[in-house]
Amino acid sequence: MENVTDVYLEEVTPENQVKGFTKSFVKRTKAKREENLSVKELLGYMKEKKVKIGAKITAKNFKLGNVAKVFTSTNCDKMTLKMIEHYAKIANVEVVALDLDNEELGQKLVKPFLVSMVCVVKN
Numbered sequence: 763m764e765n766v767t768d769v770y771l772e773e774v775t776p777e778n779q780v781k782g783f784t785k786s787f788v789k790r791t792k793a794k795r796e797e798n799l800s801v802k803e804l805l806g807y808m809k810e811k812k813v814k815i816g817a818k819i820t821a822k823n824f825k826l827g828n829v830a831k832v833f834t835s836t837n838c839d840k841m842t843l844k845m846i847e848h849y850a851k852i853a854n855v856e857v858v859a860l861d862l863d864n865e866e867l868g869q870k871l872v873k874p875f876l877v878s879m880v881c882v883v884k885n
Contacts, residue, residue, distance in 0.1 A: 800833070800858050801860065801862070805870065807882045813882055813883075814882075814883055815871070815873065815880050816877075816878075816879060817838070817839070817846065817879045820832060820880075820881040821842075821845065821846065823881055824849040824853060824855075824881075828883045828884050829849075829855050829884070830884045831856050831858065831881070831882040832850060832855060832857045832879065832880070832881045832882070833858045833867075833879070834846070834858070834860065834879050835860060835864040835877065836862065837863045837878070838878040843879075864878040867880070
């Protein structure tokens with residue numbers, strides 16, 4: 763029978779597990795950094811209380827002419843997205859498609875529900 767200390771010496775652990783990390787570190791790509799910038803921009807608007815949540819409220823604010831920018835999730839309803847893009851084209855408003863689904867977007871905005879669309883209102 764082998765000595766117990768010899769067995770432990772032969773075992774090799776990856777560097778990240780030795781440090782206590784579970785994920786391997788990968789350099790972020792330029793697209794990932796841009797996505798993070800748009801999410802940070804949205805969170806900045808959220809702190810300023812300039813954000814309205816929901817597709818119906820976004821459409822209503824478009825009709826009133828109060829929309830400055832629109833953020834959408836990846837799994838937003840297609841018909842609603844086409845309608846909002848049409849309104850945005852008329853009003854010259856930027857529509858930003860985030861790389862987050864509606865569940866992740868709701869978590870980023872600290873809401874207990876799914877969020878598919880967010881608009882930033884003027885003033």
